[in-house]
Amino acid sequence: xKKLIVALGAIWLIGYFIIPSVDSYIVSILxxxxxxxxxxxxxxxxxxxxxxxxxxxxxxxxxxxxxxxxITLSLPIQTGxxxxxxxxxxxxxxxxxxxxxxxxxxxRGDYLAIVTLGFGEIIRVVLLNINxxxxxxxxxxxxxxxxxxxxxxCMVITLFSIERIxxxxxxxxxxxxxxxxxxxxxxxxxxxxAKLQAFVIGAxxxxxxxxxFAHTLRYLNPQIFDFNRSFEIIIIVVxxxxxxxxxxxxxxxxxxxxxxxxxxxxxxTRIDFRMIIYAIMLISLMLLSPEGILSxxxxxxxxx
Amino acid sequence: MKALEIQNLSIAFGGLRxxxxxxxxxxxxxxxxxIGPNGAGKTTIFNMLTGVYRPTAGSIxxxxxxxxxxxxxxxxxxxxxxxxxxxxxxxRELSVLDNIxxxxxxxxxxxxLEWIFGSPRSRRYAALQVAQAKKLLELFHLETRIxxxxxxxxxxxxRRLEIARAMATGARLLLxxxxxxxxxxxxxxxxxxxxxxxxxxxxxTILVIEHDMHLxxxxxxxxxVLDYGVKIAEGTxxxxxxxxxxxxxxxxxxx
Ligand SMILES: Nc1ncnc2c1ncn2[C@@H]1O[C@H](COP(=O)(O)OP(=O)(O)O)[C@@H](O)[C@H]1O
Ligand SMILES: [Mg+2]
Numbered sequence: 420x421k422k423l424i425v426a427l428g429a430i431w432l433i434g435y436f437i438i439p440s441v442d443s444y445i446v447s448i449l450x451x452x453x454x455x456x457x458x459x460x461x462x463x464x465x466x467x468x469x470x471x472x473x474x475x476x477x478x479x480x481x482x483x484x485x486x487x488x489x490i491t492l493s494l495p496i497q498t499g500x501x502x503x504x505x506x507x508x509x510x511x512x513x514x515x516x517x518x519x520x521x522x523x524x525x526x527r528g529d530y531l532a533i534v535t536l537g538f539g540e541i542i543r544v545v546l547l548n549i550n551x552x553x554x555x556x557x558x559x560x561x562x563x564x565x566x567x568x569x570x571x572x573c574m575v576i577t578l579f580s581i582e583r584i585x586x587x588x589x590x591x592x593x594x595x596x597x598x599x600x601x602x603x604x605x606x607x608x609x610x611x612x613a614k615l616q617a618f619v620i621g622a623x624x625x626x627x628x629x630x631x632f633a634h635t636l637r638y639l640n641p642q643i644f645d646f647n648r649s650f651e652i653i654i655i656v657v658x659x660x661x662x663x664x665x666x667x668x669x670x671x672x673x674x675x676x677x678x679x680x681x682x683x684x685x686x687x688t689r690i691d692f693r694m695i696i697y698a699i700m701l702i703s704l705m706l707l708s709p710e711g712i713l714s715x716x717x718x719x720x721x722x723x
Numbered sequence: 724m725k726a727l728e729i730q731n732l733s734i735a736f737g738g739l740r741x742x743x744x745x746x747x748x749x750x751x752x753x754x755x756x757x758i759g760p761n762g763a764g765k766t767t768i769f770n771m772l773t774g775v776y777r778p779t780a781g782s783i784x785x786x787x788x789x790x791x792x793x794x795x796x797x798x799x800x801x802x803x804x805x806x807x808x809x810x811x812x813x814x815r816e817l818s819v820l821d822n823i824x825x826x827x828x829x830x831x832x833x834x835x836l837e838w839i840f841g842s843p844r845s846r847r848y849a850a851l852q853v854a855q856a857k858k859l860l861e862l863f864h865l866e867t868r869i870x871x872x873x874x875x876x877x878x879x880x881x882r883r884l885e886i887a888r889a890m891a892t893g894a895r896l897l898l899x900x901x902x903x904x905x906x907x908x909x910x911x912x913x914x915x916x917x918x919x920x921x922x923x924x925x926x927x928t929i930l931v932i933e934h935d936m937h938l939x940x941x942x943x944x945x946x947x948v949l950d951y952g953v954k955i956a957e958g959t960x961x962x963x964x965x966x967x968x969x970x971x972x973x974x975x976x977x978x
Contacts, residue, residue: 605773
């Protein structure tokens with residue numbers, strides 16, 4: 420708790436004194452990296468820690484993004500409104516997680532992956548067809564409420580919360596489900612319940628990340644949240660190591676910066692290199708270091 | 724009240740009738756043995772007793788409470804039945820301590836938010852829980868291995884940790900599936916003492932499946948013999964050793 424407060428203080432100071440003098444392009448990359456870190460940590464809770472393969476994380480992110488944007492667009496803008504919008508976005512996304520998770524978490528492995536993939540696509544198509552939020556044209560003019568302090572503050576809070584949860588009975592139940600579902604049930608863990616909890620908590624933070632994203636980019640379009648977005652988050656989780664929460668942060672920064680570094684190449688050749696590079700990375704990772712890019716030292720610390 | 728009462732229990736897998744019309748009654752605080760050749764249906768009985776399989780017919784009562792239809796986790800929590808597995812099923816990537824804590828997390832109704840913010844209630848609960856876990860691990864001679872990952876434990880320790888984990892659920896009826904399998908004679912001796920200790924000092928009712936006749940004959944008050952899903956004998960170790968049907972089941976009939 421003390422550590423968290425110190426970290427938040429430090430982030431605020433950096434945001435207040437240092438960030439204004441940093442190149443705004445770099446800052447914007449940092450913001451997207453931080454948002455990706457929140458997304459990856461929350462997905463890691465489901466995929467890495469609980470062992471359930473969810474592929475629709477962008478769906479929860481988009482729900483959070485649109486909800487938060489609608490709140491700040493429709494209410495008279497005040498900075499104090501932003502945390503409220505973030506929390507509401509998280510809660511609505513969590514509720515969506517409950518609705519999706521309730522029937523689908525009884526399914527195992529591949530089936531869950533397919534259902535969550537379908538969910539992500541359904542959300543996107545639904546958003547495309549709602550006119551009041553712009554449909555395919557998108558939702559412009561979102562207030563510029565997000566900044567370094569908000570994104571990194573939320574990132575640190577997410578890290579803190581998820582690590583605390585993992586060291587509580589809730590998280591131990593998640594890990595037990597991942598390790599051995601039959602044994603977990605036999606030891607009194609209601610595995611369906613545990614999976615649902617992980618899913619709902621994951622969706623909550625994804626919703627918060629969506630809210631931050633909406634107010635960073637200041638424009639939303641359903642196409643932003645297509646399958647590639649979900650896939651990108653999965654790549655970060657795998658890269659950082661399944662079940663390794665801190666690894667997810669590092670991988671998020673690596674990948675986000677790498678994507679920006681590739682952008683000039685992409686502009687010249689007009690080929691979307693991202694997916695090719697991701698695929699190559701994933702394959703080499705599986706061959707060279709299946710536990711993620713980080714050493715076992717990090718792994719232990721990240722895992723309680 | 725009986726610790727365990729099984730009546731007319733049957734289960735079929737397709738055409739295979741793995742357990743047929745089984746009757747078992749076990750009073751509280753005793754050790755019973757369940758023996759029989761491979762494939763006799765012993766593990767299947769445990770799976771029915773823990774809610775993994777649903778019987779095709781019959782009834783099961785644990786300390787007077789009906790069991791059939793309840794989920795495995797509910798049976799562990801509410802009916803206080805816990806088991807070990809024939810093929811060890813520890814949470815391999817978790818520490819020895821965490822293996823115990825998962826089992827003892829139980830019915831605390833502390834909210835996730837309290838754990839995140841570290842409410843006094845959650846801190847007290849965690850401290851008490853860890854202290855109890857350490858005591859339990861001492862009993863099983865695992866106190867020096869507390870932070871090791873379960874998968875890195877020597878085989879004999881893994882077997883004992885599985886029993887400790889089952890105990891941590893707060894069980895009153897303990898089902899042990901071949902706990903001595905793969906143990907050396909010294910480890911088996913430790914296990915025998917441990918099983919006796921749990922019955923005497925922790926008031927446990929224990930049903931143990933085992934092929935090691937030394938263990939079975941030494942710790943079990945009574946033994947139930949199963950063959951092809953049917954109970955063919957029940958009695959004291961002495962009676963079972965002399966029972967011609969048991970000898971036939973194990974050695975095959977004389978031509
Ligand atoms: N889930 C299942 N599906 C089909 N057959 C099963 C299943 N579980 C057990 N059996 C069969 O039931 C019989 C008894 O098995 P089991 O209870 O494991 O024997 P054991 O007495 O050696 O523990 C075996 O013939 C086994 O193949
Ligand atoms: Mg067996």
